[in-house]
Every structure is written in C-alpha cells, then in structure tokens.
Amino acid sequence: MTNHHGAQDHGPNRVNLTPGFVKSAEPPTKGDRIIYWDEGLPGFGLMVTKAGAKSFVAQYRAKGIGVSRRKSWKAGKGGLSLDKGRQEARIVLADALKGKDTVADERRSVEKTADAKDNTLKAVIEQYTARSGKKLRSGDQRRAAFERLLYPTKLANQPIHEIRRSDIVRLLDTIEDERGIVMADRLLAYLRKAFNWYSARDDAFTPPIVRGMARTKPKERQRKRVLDDREIRAIWQAVEESPSAFGRFVQFTLLTGARRNEAARARHTELSSGDWTIPPERYKTKLSLVIPLSAMAVDVLGKTPRIGDKGYVFTTDGRKAIAGFSKFKRQLDRASAVTDWTIHDLRRSSRTLLSRAGISVNIAERCIGHLPPGIEANYDVHEYYDEKKHAFESLASLIGRILDPQPNVVGMKRQST
Secondary structure (H helix, E strand, O other), rough: OOOOOEEEEOOOOOEEEOHHHHHHHHOOOOEEEEEEEOOOOEEEEEEEEEOOOOOEEEEOOOOOOOOOOEEEEEEOOEEEEEHHHHHHHHHHHHHHHHOOOOHHHHHHHHHHHHHHOOHHHHHHHHHHHHHHHHHHHOOHHHHHHHHHHHHOHHHOOHHHHHHHHHHHHHHHHHHHHHHHHHHHHHHHHHHHHHHHHHHHHOOOOOOOOOOOOOOOOOOHHHHOOOOOHHHHHHHHHHHHHHOHHHHHHHHHHHHHOOOHHHHHHOOOEEEEEEEEEEEEEHOOOOEEEEEOOOOHHHHHHHOOOOOOOOEOOOEEEEEEEOHHHHHHHHHHHHHHOOOHHHHHHHHHHHHHHHOOOOOOOHHHHOOOOOOOOOOHHOOOOOOOHHHHHHHHHHHHHHHHHOOOOOOOOOOOOOOOO
C-alpha cells in the first residue's frame, strides 16, 4: 500500500530510527536481511544484512509506475549519517510523487555511461579491426593508420553516435596540413569502412561520412611515377656510399618488384636456395609467391648485416622489421638529390624495367605477383618458375647496365678504295 507521500507503508519492523538504534541494530535471525522502517518518515528505513552491513533505503512507487523501487545508501562508517540518509530519502520520495523514478533514471545513466565507453570511436574501430582485420588485405596498414592518425586525437574517445560530419572534416583538415592530402583521403576511406561496418550492427547509427568529402579524385591519386636511369644511378650510388638497412631494402625492392611491407618484413626463414618465398599470410592475394632471386639480389642480401635473433632481413635494432620509412627516405633523398618518389614507385619502376628488358607482359605480371584474370587463373596452374628466374636475371642485367652505362658505339675500319 502506498501513502499520500508516494512511500510504501510497511507494517512489520516499524521503529523510531535514532543514531543509537542505527549503531546497535541487529542482523536478521532468519533470511539474509532485515529492514527496520522509520515511524516518522514512511518509506524510509535501515536495512541490515546477515553479515552486519547497514544501509539506508527509500522504498517508493513512482506516480504512474506500477513497479516498486528501492534506493539505498551506505550507512554508518564510510557512509551517510542518519540525518543525511533521511534527507536523501525525502528527496527521492518527493520526486516519486512527481512521477520521477530515481532508481530507473540512475540505472539508465549507468548503462549509458557503460555503453558510451564501449561505443567510443576508438572502441568501435578496435572491434571492427579485430573482427574484420584478418579478412582485409590491408588490415595491418589500416590498424597502423588508426593508431597513428586517429587514436591520439580527442575524437577517438568520443561516443560514435555523437560524431558529426564537421568533426571528421576538421580531422581530415589537420591530417592534410600535417601529412598531405593523400593520407587524409586514405584515413577517410578506412573510416568509411569502419562506419559502414558498425551501421550494419546498430539500427540507430547513421555514418557521418557522405559523398564529396574526399579531397582528391581516384584518377588523381593514381601515380605513374617511375625512376629514370639517372635517378636509379643516383639512389644506388648513395646507398653504396652510406650503406644502411633501409638502403639495402630499397635496392632489394627494385630488384624484386615487391610491395613495401612484403619486402620490409622479409625473414631469413623465407630465403632458401636462391629463392624468396613470401607466405600466404603476408601476401596480398593470400597465396604464397616464389620469387627466384637474381645473383644481384642475392648480393644485396649478402651485404645486408644480420642483426638480432628475430629473423628479420631488414632491421635496424634486431627486434622488429624496418619502419620509419619517411625518415629514412628523407635522408636518402638528401644523399641522392632524388625527390618526389615513393617506395611503391620502386615497384612500378621494376615492372616497367621488366618490359624494357624484353619480358612478356604475362611473365612480367607474374613476377610481381599479379594473377591472370578469369578462366586462365583457374586452369593455368603452371608456376612459371624458370620463366620468372630468367625475367629477374634480365631485370638485374638491365639495372647493371643502367648503373654502369657503356657507350653503344662500335668502331669500324675505313675500307681502302
């Protein structure tokens, strides 16, 4: 039964609550708890558990709500005094008369806080990369971009439902100013994927990214830069004059046409009998790729110091694969006076040199790991090992001639008449 104060009347165990009673109140003789209800304030009481723990309670049934609620506060040492407990109870009981459900409101607030913690942008992206990372060809690259460009920002700790388009725009502006327009568009693409993944799991979420937010067009992002002969000579000479793990990595990448991370994370266990086998878990197509190394590539590996026991071919500390490409490349740019090129341009240059060396398109594409399209990929399972070995030796031979150009002039005797 509820009285006119919104509090519930309780017949048994009604007492005159005093500080002395609170201090000496006994635990229940039966059951796990007992409540001593205050005679002066209906709905207010002292609860004592079997273990002797004490708390003040306010029992109410909010106006328009049929469910009985109980709000509690710790009593005694480390908790509320009797006067403070009675004061807090009066507030809750008065609110109940107005239809306010204090316990339900606090529960929703706690749930919202917990939900917000689990649904910050960073938390959602970590869920996304954990669930989808193995399926993504560029999973490691995406995780690295998020860790470098997003997680250090305030936006990372913002609830995903509160993120607005303007927040994303400001983030992209900062990245464009500090790291370039291409990097800004790359993070935008990664965020778009993560937002779409989350929207498929949350009915109330609408991704804040729309068409037109990219800073460049796809055709503008497609590079066609290849190193010319003079640039290849300058870079190669700079590496030879000041050998480093990064310099040997650059030479090796040009000689193999490998992608940046595939070459950078190469391990000695992948090298055997003059071949380099990139395992499926490290290769873009999820298939292993055998690259028959040219004598020149083997020579580069022989000049690369073996550091540490982790097995990385290109490493500066022996503990992890070479990284910090931008810093190392700036040093090489200064030493060689060759600028405006990327590590991926080495792969494009290598592929171009294969054609220049007279290698057919079919073999050149297989050398850099491109699978043939359609029915040919399903039925032609020949590994083309000998053909690729010839191709890589031809590539090395051409690079050798570029590094040491010989005049293509043959003297002829003048015939007497």
